[in-house]
Amino acid sequence: MQLATALITILSPLMGSFLIMLLGASLGERVARIGIASMGLSTGAALFSLYALVQGSPLHFVLTGLPDLIAPQLFIDRLSGVMMVLVTGVSLVIHVYSSRYMQGDQGYVRFFSLLSLLTFVLLMLVTSGHLLWLFAAWHAVTWLLQTLLAFHKDSRAAQEAGHTTVRVQMLGDVALLVGIGLIYTTFGSLDLTILYEMWNSGATGSVLGVGTWWEISANTVITLIIVLSLLTKSAQFPFHIWLSGTIEAPTPVSAMLHAGIVNAGGFLVNRLAPLYGSSPTTLHILFAIGAFTALIGALSMLTQSSIKRILVYSTMGQMGYMVMECGLGAFALAVFHLCAHGLFKATLFLNSGTNIHKARAEFIMPTLHAVRTTAGFARETWVVGLFLTLVMPLVILLLAHGVIHIPLFETQGTMIFLFFAWVTSAQAIFSLYRLGSRASWKVSATMVVTVVFVGFTYLWAGESFTHFLYPVPGQAVSYFQTAAWHQGLFETFVVIAAMAIVAVWAVLYASAHGMKMPFPRWLEHLHRKLYVAFLNALYVEDLFRALNPFAGRTRSTKSYRI
Structure with missing residues (x-):
């Protein structure tokens, strides 16, 4: 049963691609229904396969009769199961979206055939043993x-x-x-x-x-x-x-x-x-x-x-x-x-x-909105944001450590990951604080919900999802330990990164409230230079085009659905 479900997941997009090319001349734009149906079947089978993997063991199937060096194999473990659901689910949504978005395009049939074929190849990639x-x-x-x-x-x-x-x-x-x-x-x-x-x-x-x-x-x-x-x-x-x-x-x-x-x-x-x-x-x-x-x-x-x-x-x-x-x-x-x-x-x-x-x-001109400068100082909202930024993440981490026994301090990788959790939640709080200058219980309540959601999502991803993909005891921890840095370098990185983030927050906060920061003139000049450089992605793409003799220098004037 597990093998049959896996084969349905993988082969449905392939069959859909063949049918679309075969019947495209007679069905026209109705071939989108074939692609959507094949992807719906594949997505349902992928979900069932993931459920079977959680309840059972990995699937390993070898096509016999060929030398071992070239014999096709299916190896579907929890990693493959998750990726199958992601690929088929996203592809199903894109198929449904494309059925109307691509209407009128001369390559409608070819597009759906290629899209289904690409889904099949991606499924082969994630399930190959x-x-x-x-x-x-x-x-x-x-x-x-x-x-x-x-x-x-x-x-x-x-x-x-x-x-x-x-x-x-x-x-x-x-x-x-x-x-x-x-x-x-x-x-x-x-x-x-x-x-x-x-x-x-x-x-x-x-x-x-x-x-x-x-x-x-x-x-x-x-x-x-x-x-x-x-x-x-x-x-x-x-x-x-x-x-x-x-x-x-x-x-x-x-x-x-x-x-x-x-x-x-x-x-x-x-x-x-x-x-x-x-x-x-x-x-x-x-x-x-x-x-x-x-x-x-x-x-x-x-x-x-x-x-x-x-x-x-x-x-x-x-x-x-x-x-x-x-x-x-x-x-x-x-x-x-x-x-x-x-x-x-x-x-x-x-x-x-x-x-x-x-x-x-x-074509409609956008509505003009007056630019409102932030004035005043929302003390209550600011205090709530500061408390949540500095204290609440620590409370969540210690609570999680005591209740669900996450080994927070065993590996550097986990600590860096939690560091990013703090950065994410603090950035969200800063964005919420800029919603208004007056004290607002709604903004404060949203801050609390945001920090709790972000914190526990990171903790769940760091603990439950890791054990889901790597259930063998000690396997995931060994990868963290292999990636460990020299302790002095690790501590220096965390301190410098934290100081840089706090400094940037201070500058952004001051700018949001109309405060002028006394930057030296050379720094302002460098800022403009860097802005232009990053606007052009450090000119790497331009350099590639200059070195590429086959790159054209003009664009077609025809209009396409992009």
Whole structure:
């Protein structure tokens, strides 16, 4: 029964894609019903599969009659179950949305066929129990992504976006193939169940440079090579250059890409968690890259004026956070993050597409609103916000520690994660405080609810969801411990980050209340320079276009549904 349900989940989108292409000429735009029906069936089966996994054990199925090196395998554990529900659920919503949004487009039938086929390939990626077939799905995503980005063949900008995507993604695909080849030569198998047994027993392969300063294990070499595939697929700096081109595709494609495909890097680390969990060097590098990408993505997002470019750099920043969590050894938290990001980013893109289309069809000048400056000092609201920011998170953490026995102080990764929980709740409080200048019990009550919700959500994600994905005792904790920093560096990072955040809050608070901060002139000049630099995403995309002889310099004047 479990195998049948899994096969229905995976094969329904494939059958839908074939039927759409087969019947498209006769049914026309009614083929959307086929895509929606196939995705509805797949989503229902995925939910049932996840329930069966919770109640039972992982599913491992091998297609017999073929050599072990190329035999297709299904390996569906709790990680696969969660990803199946995410992929099918998001794809179902996008199919329903596209049925009306794409009406009138000449490529209506082809679009739905490709969208269903992409869903099938993503499901193959997350359920493959054999690394060779995982790579095949990973590589197929690259070509399908290029096809969907360049969906409008007469749009030069769309064609350039597709070509740029292929060039960047190919670099990561080659790295993944090389890494898989090294895994086979080192451990003698590509079967994930066999590899898990070896990795969990502590197998590290040969060690290079024994006794020298550059001594390195085979695990570290393999994971560092595979990291390149993560960086390209998940748009880490400077490999994010393909991401901005996704706005040239139809909005449903952008939603599917930002809600599903860019999350593949987090899934890959979790799929190879025992391997990454044995390489502290790789985890430290992942944290540094993720932190840098999150910072650049967030700053670039704040300078954009186009709603879709804002969402693009928001995705870049969120993927940076996801990679940071992987670098902390918080593999399960990265999955929780990518699921949350997939749901809200798909919603944001679909809504942006609707509003852009509405603005084009119904041109209405925006209503002018008078800019109101915040005056006065809301003492009651300010005191509530200060108390909640500094005291309430500590109370929640200590209460959780005593009631549900979360080991808060055992690992650095957990402490950093809780540090981000504090930052998130404090930012929410600051935003709520700026709602008005007068004391308001409604704002104060909303602050309390916000802190409690954010705090306990982080705690649930840190405890329950981690144990859900990694139920083996001590497994998740070992990943945190592997990612631990030097204690002095760790403490310095926390102190500097906390001081910087508090300083920025003080500046924003003063600005919100019309206070002038005495900044030196050189700092104001630097501020303008940085604003322009981040407006252009540090000119990385411009540099790539300048070095790319195939990049066009003009855009098509035709109008498309994007």
